[in-house]
Amino acid sequence: MTIALRVFALSMAFGLIVSTAYWFDTREAAGTILIGIMGVAFVWVISFLLATRKSTHYDGDEQRLPSDLAGEHIGVFAAESPWPIVLALASAALLIGVVLHPMLGVFAILALFIILWQLVREST
């Protein structure tokens, strides 16, 4: 995980340094905020990774041979679920409904609650 941490840390440093340099060079707010957000976002990612460092374990960082860990033995993965497509339809209906047909948006909000409830049920 140290490699990923380094990638994120370098990205964070890059974002913060460039946004600072950009501000002193241009005094232009929009660009400074856009680049600055990039740096600040990585602060959050790095903080999370550091906070969970000791409690997380990644197989990829292990030396042991994987021949007994192939296929379905690695973990349980949902092969099918009807809810992603329904959730996408409801999301699209919500967005399009808000702009073009408010009643469609209202129905979409109701549908979203039901779908999210079903998704949580299915996942647990």
Place this chain on the structure above:
Amino acid sequence: MIGWLITTNHKRIGILYMVTGLAFFCVAGVLADVIRAQLAVPNNTLVSPHFYNEAFTIHGTAMIFLFIAPFGFGLANFLVPLQIGAPDVAFPRMNAYSYWMYLLGGLTIVSGFLTTGGASDVGWYAYAPLSELHVAGGAGEDLWILGVTLTSISSIVTSINLIVTILVLRAPGMSMWRIPIFCWDMIATALMAIMAFPSLTAVQFMLLLDRHLDAKFFNPAGGGDAILYQHLWWFFGHPEVYIMILPMFGAISEIIPVFSRKPIFGYSGLAISGVAIAGLSMTVWAHHMFTTGAVNDPFFSAMSYAIAVPTGIKFFNWIGTMWRGAISFETPMLFSVAFLLNFLVGGITGVMVASPPIDFQAQGSYFLVSHFHYVLGGGSMFAIFASLYFWWPKIWGVKLNERLGKIHAWMMFVGFNVVFFPMMLLGVAGMPRRTFTYPNLPHWGELNFIETIGAGIITVGIAVFAWNILVSHVFAHEKQPDDPWGAGNALEWATTSPPPEFNFTSLPPIRSKRPAFDLHYPEFAGDSPR
């Protein structure tokens, strides 16, 4: 059929992405042919000016939002878990959700053609105030904004999924310094997408608020700022170029070593340069805005030049991989070499327009159109075809016909350059982009006519590809082995073609960057640093 609708398997979702992308590519291609037919001769009136504007707007939108970028995500969906030795992506349901959002977004954009005012006709970046309600009042513009927003959400979701998958689900032994370059480039792509697409989503919401609640974000008369739209758009728009090209850099990095019969040259350079390109690409957006006079030209020019360095590292590493290799020119390699040549032209012209004095001359001309087509058409599109031929046996268990593949590759290469090289000359001669028609100025008619012939050659080339798919599948009797090319490196070549539901029945030991090669050629196997 129901199985495909409710699937959460990464391979099926990857296939859905790629097939849908190719369908939208056909839509964009037909519109490109309409554009070329209209421009074939001076003072032509084959289509109306309004439809011409719709055609180039939806052509650009479809190629960028619905074909090239989603194809990269689709290829990654299929390949990444296989390459890192995982049974699926980290969040399979979220993965399916992102695909359906992309499809619905695409259909929403294209459905603008069915409205009375027609589809969006203000260009693929929909600059305010051109896209405000008092100028573009039709429902087609609203559908365009909504569709783009849906695809934007899809890209953010799938990017989160890919990053978590690569960081967390690697098989034992598959350290970060052993993952294929394609995976490194997908990390860089996904990081860019997560940072850039929220800006797109935000600016489209602001535009909707302007259009329907008179928010005046981009209306100077109401205290707004039209330049703010350009900042927010291009903060997404420039990284989007790399979101389209970086996955293809990754694909090329997988293909070239196989047909050069050598390990990839400069692995760490290729990996780091991808991340460097991602970082730098977030800081160059305003080179699209030099001519507004409202941005710091030297800053953005310098940052744009800087991108040439990591891009050059990749380019030299590909050449280094081929250097003194036992090169064979099967179809994927032909497309890869064509990619290198085309992308070189696109890259060099890109360095040229990073210079503000040249950009002031080229802005709004066909020179710029030629430049970005050499990058995205000659680069990304050629790499997409290289990928299709290369991974087709792995995806479907069927190898595409080599003879037809080579005809396809040559037709694409010749056709592409017949279209876009004269276009560069026309740009230098001052022909403006997005013009409905043009006067009969010296050589303009001849050069445009040559371009239209080139578009015809490309179209026939695509038809050959379609025919190849049909013929190859109808006459496919030979079962493809795990590694049909004979020198595959990454882990996908260590499983069956096509792979089983959870990808591997047994994983080989991963002791180097080339686990499949080590498995098939144990006499040459060796450990590499973790």
